[in-house]
Amino acid sequence: MSTVRRTIRSIPYRDSVATWRFITALLTQGKNATAAVELEAVAGVAASVIGDGSMRQAPIVVTCDGPRTRLYCTYDEDALDEAEASEDALGFDPLKGDWAVSLPCQAEDLEWVQRALAGSSKRITARDAAEGFEVADSAAAATSNALTLNLEGLLK
Structure with missing residues (x-):
């Protein structure tokens, strides 16, 4: 699985709401109105998470049927230093197919953030910023569901 990284300039270059709107535009590429509505529905919660600095520790992780972002x-x-940023458009659709967005969150805020997000979206969730992010590797998942041959039983 390939992963693409972008670094977005936030506070004080952009306030937290403007940062989330920039992220929404980056992800939807002006093409996915349905996703834009869903991302905008959580703007207040996402802006709160951005404002508390959770992305200092961990990234927002976007998964889809293509590369992870x-x-x-x-x-x-x-x-304020534009050399630190990489805000270029993505060369693929980061919301292709079955997409999801995972926001990092401070542990003390995690419960209310998860509850607030669940009320607006099934695709946008929160995780503890200190924890990390794991998705089952599709190759490993395929192997675990693969047919196994019992040679000993076959040869009897």
């Missing part, structure tokens, strides 16, 4: 945010002086 990791979105990091820079803050303070780093956000």
Whole structure:
């Protein structure tokens, strides 16, 4: 599985709401109105997570039927330095097929953020920023469901 990284300039270059709107535009590429509505429905919660600096520790992770996208945010002086940023458009549809967005969140806020997101979206979730992010590898999943041959039984 390939992974693409982008680093988005946030506070003070953009406020947290403008950062989320930039991320929404980056992900939807102006083509996916349905996804844009879903991403906009969680704008307040996402802006809160961005505002608390959770992306200092961990990225927003976007999964789809294509490459995984990791979105990091820079803050303070780093956000003002354009050399730290990589905000170019993505060369693929990051919301292709069965997509999901995982927002990193501070542990003390995780419960309310998860509850708030669940009320607006099934595809956009939150995780503890200190934990990391795992998705079952499709090759490993395929192997675990593969047919196994019992040679000993066959030869009897």
